[in-house]
Amino acid sequence: MAAISKSLGTVVTVPLAWLARIIDYPLRWWQIRTGQGGMAAVFLFPNLAIFGVFVIVPLVLNFLYSTTSGTDIFLPDRTFVGLDQYQRLLSCDDYTRRITCREDQFWTAAGNTLAFVIFQVATMVAVSLITALILNRNIAGRGFFRAVFFFPVLLSPVVVGLIWRWILQRQGLLNLIMVNLGMEPEVWLNDRAYAFTATIGVSVWAHMGFYTLILLAGLQAIPKDLYEAADMDGTPPARVFWRITLPLLGPNLAVVLVLALIKGVQIFDEVYVLTGGGPGTSTLYLTQYIYEVGFASILRNPGLAAAASILMGLVLVVLTLIQLWLSGRKEKAGKR
């Protein structure tokens, strides 16, 4: 056994040693010429190159598309129109009435997304927090339940959407159970309120495991003896929660809140599979609007979609800045 692992080691280390010897000379030369900063550039280059090709270049292209019009795909074929697309998205005759807007679908999608984000994030934070608090206790089968709640996070959003459509559709599992229990079946996905609620419930179900995990880690980082000290002082459980658990969980809650907000604004795949934005436009969210305007509709308008995605991007940038500010503040607090 030892001989095998030794020879395996040789198989790995000998080529590595050769490789190291080959790149040693140029790296050494580079370091002598440029110092530590130059070496940092060398090691950062691969990641920066990937980031540039897949993030920066598309971002710039997206902005360029947003200043053009037409149905052509290739940028050189398109007509430059300046900020017309933005104007088209944002112009309404009467801002209190969505129907008077030139792109009323955009406003519908934005309004739906806002409502979705408010309800979904509130539900998400509450459900994840309660789940984390329960899983943090010494209950039987704790490991099993942790796995159960995390499992949906591993599923592809399309699978999530399909599973729930199969449960909620007119002849789905839920109605089957209800009929067998002697109840009237409901058209879950064809009712505006039910469908909207379903998109919230399904996305919470699919992602809560991730947020629960963050909160659980935060809960477990709170020293046990703080609770024992509170216990010695006869602190009622509610006061322990509000005065000890919640403040000490604050940084984790802030991370969860902002991440959930960002993910909420971006919501698309599972809802697209589950309701397709319907009934009507009642579950049409921004990303789906962008997708349909840019790619899926017959009268596709990549410029308009690009402009809408830039606007959505601005919202996300603001949210991300808030998150960075929060985590920076947390670091500062930690250093004090």
Added chain:
Amino acid sequence: MGRIALKDIRKSFGGVEVIHGIDLDVEEGELVVFVGPSGCGKSTLLRLIAGLDRPTSGAIEIDGKDVTRVNAADRGLAMVFQSYALYPHMTVRQNLSFGLENTRMAKTEITARIDDAGRMLEIGELMERRPTQLSGGQRQRVAIGRAIVREPSAFLLDEPLSNLDAELRVTMRAELAQLHDRLKTTMIYVTHDQVEAMTLADRIVVLRKGVIEQVDTPLGLYNTPANLFVAGFIGAPNMNFFETTAQGGHAELPGGLTVKAPGDGKITVGIRPQHLRLADDGEEALEGIVTLVEALGAETVVHARAVDGTGMVTVLSGQPGLHIGEPVRVALDHAQIHLFDADGQRIIPASG
């Protein structure tokens, strides 16, 4: 107020018994130290008294009242944790007031108590700071302050000084002794440091593997250890032990030195390093070869190997000028030897 009695306390964790029937009476105003090697159950015992854990069997009484099933908060005790357990997001003042606010105490009373504690512990200026802005010693004071403001019938201190550096530990030890002197409240103090135990305690409880080995005053433990474990645990450097056989009222030590020993059979002779001195010429002596010399200036600790291979340590006053590898002959004070039988229990000498 503050009389604590333990009656046949046992505690098991998952079927493994770690406390094997402890009986102990702590008198009012007494400072009792639980001492023992790690894993001896001293912290577990403290947590049982505090009410943070429940004993598997046995009873705990405070001032004659059975509190075995009483919640921690209702026992009237205050605990100082090894980690201090200060609430990191609260100021010092909030840390001190948090526990009092649970009892619907009047605001003026809370303020008065906090100010008193602040003055007593000299933390008055730190009231608006958070624990992270305090030094180790200051945190320690706040932790003690949080216990004091509750005016408990007894303080429970779980290795309170172990997170401080050596110098601060000595200072805080003296302050704790003064504090106890002033408050005259019962204190139970857990430590693994025998110096802390010796300097602070009215009585020391030596624990090992969940049983009490001996309960006595510090000097009582030092002068008449009940068994080999206590003899070896209390006193620094550790007591020298020589295994030998008693016969006809005498036992022979390596080198031919004989000591009085009652009875017949295997015994262990214990001599503290401080009770050994260099032998005069012709005097009966323990003989050995020096293996290590630790010259501390005022005294010199000499490690030697006796002729039969037993290690022995001698604390000699001054600077005797011994070197590694040299032969050494040490004589002993016959009044200061300790005899233990084959089971490690102290043998009471028949005469004086």
